[in-house]
Amino acid sequence: MLTLPAPAKLNLFLHITGRRADGYHNLQTLFRMLDVGDELSFRANQSGAINFRCSDASIAGADNLVVRAAKLLQPFAAPDAGVEIYLEKRTPMGGGLGGGSSDAATTLHALNLQWQLGLSTQQLADIGLKLGADVPVFVFGQTAFAEGVGEQLQPVELPDCWYLVVTPDAHVSTAAVFTHPDLIRDSKPLTLADLMSSPWRNDCQPLVERLCPQVAITLQWLVEYAPSRMTGTGASVFAEFADELSARRALADLPANCRGFVARGLNQSPLLTALRHAV
Numbered sequence: 064m065l066t067l068p069a070p071a072k073l074n075l076f077l078h079i080t081g082r083r084a085d086g087y088h089n090l091q092t093l094f095r096m097l098d099v100g101d102e103l104s105f106r107a108n109q110s111g112a113i114n115f116r117c118s119d120a121s122i123a124g125a126d127n128l129v130v131r132a133a134k135l136l137q138p139f140a141a142p143d144a145g146v147e148i149y150l151e152k153r154t155p156m157g158g159g160l161g162g163g164s165s166d167a168a169t170t171l172h173a174l175n176l177q178w179q180l181g182l183s184t185q186q187l188a189d190i191g192l193k194l195g196a197d198v199p200v201f202v203f204g205q206t207a208f209a210e211g212v213g214e215q216l217q218p219v220e221l222p223d224c225w226y227l228v229v230t231p232d233a234h235v236s237t238a239a240v241f242t243h244p245d246l247i248r249d250s251k252p253l254t255l256a257d258l259m260s261s262p263w264r265n266d267c268q269p270l271v272e273r274l275c276p277q278v279a280i281t282l283q284w285l286v287e288y289a290p291s292r293m294t295g296t297g298a299s300v301f302a303e304f305a306d307e308l309s310a311r312r313a314l315a316d317l318p319a320n321c322r323g324f325v326a327r328g329l330n331q332s333p334l335l336t337a338l339r340h341a342v
């Protein structure tokens with residue numbers, strides 16, 4: 064059996080620089096890998112079937128990104144290649160933390176190993192992009208600057224730090240944010256050097272704060288502790304701390320209607336680290 068992590072991510076900044084003909088948006092974003100997330104176990108067999116179980120029954124169906132990722136790899140595998148997969152779901156869902164995308168990326172890497180497909184990381188990322196714009200960065204497994212829809216990646220080394228991630232009791236649909244007429248989608252493309260030295264912001268945040276007052280209220284609370292922003296299209300928000308203790312002190316004061324966790328920022332994802340030990 065192969066057990067691998069599927070870490071969560073933050074978007075430390077997120078600029079939207081235009082809308083493409085297919086409706087997708089060009090972005091400039093800095094993905095930060097975290098040391099916490101989901102965990103998946105894989106047991107390959109020769110049944111030709113993909114059997115999937117999940118700790119959260121509400122997402123245990125065949126439309127789970129884990130199953131869809133496995134199905135995309137089946138044409139590359141022997142006809143009798145099968146697998147049993149168990150997903151221990153921990154990352155808050157629909158929160159801009161990339162949980163489903165990360166699960167898909169971990170599945171692609173795991174089955175590439177267990178079914179002995181020999182696909183390169185780039186090939187896995189190309190396959191993953193069919194499932195979602197956030198999948199490639201998890202396949203590459205590094206804190207990275209992304210352009211395009213999120214698939215053009217270059218690694219970035221950031222100093223060690225800690226985050227308090229807070230998810231208010233609110234749902235924000237990624238598609239609803241990206242189709243909203245008021246979304247800021249005309250940010251000027253900047254060089255990575257300029258982006259790194261400017262104040263960091265998320266272009267989705269003003270709209271989501273308006274559509275979803277809990278996000279604005281949670282940020283007003285969090286910013287008293289440390290510089291804070293929204294990740295992805297929300298609803299999760301985060302604050303950055305130099306040390307773990309300060310992040311845990313803020314977590315202890317968490318408002319009643321929110322969930323929160325403390326995570327360390329990593330330059331290399333726990334998936335990549337685990338894969339290096341697995342081979």
Ligand SMILES: C[C@](O)(CO)[C@H](O)COP(=O)(O)OP(=O)(O)OC[C@H]1O[C@@H](n2ccc(N)nc2=O)[C@H](O)[C@@H]1O
Nearest residue numbers: 086087088164195196197198212213237238241295296
């Ligand atoms: C906003 C981010 O969370 C930043 O990390 C991601 O880019 C979203 O990635 P994701 O959830 O994997 O997104 P997908 O599942 O590919 O797309 C969800 C919805 O967001 C829109 N979408 C997504 C990414 C992107 N660059 N432009 C878009 O317009 C798509 O039209 C789609 O309706």
Ligand SMILES: Nc1ncnc2c1ncn2[C@@H]1O[C@H](COP(=O)(O)OP(=O)(O)OP(=O)(O)O)[C@@H](O)[C@H]1O
Nearest residue numbers: 127128156157158159160161162163164166197295
């Ligand atoms: N393995 C999975 N884990 C979580 N959600 C999944 C999974 N597979 C499919 N989904 C569906 O996708 C929806 C959003 O999932 P996810 O948690 O990845 O969103 P997100 O954190 O907003 O992602 P992103 O930051 O990529 O936009 C869920 O509500 C669920 O219906």
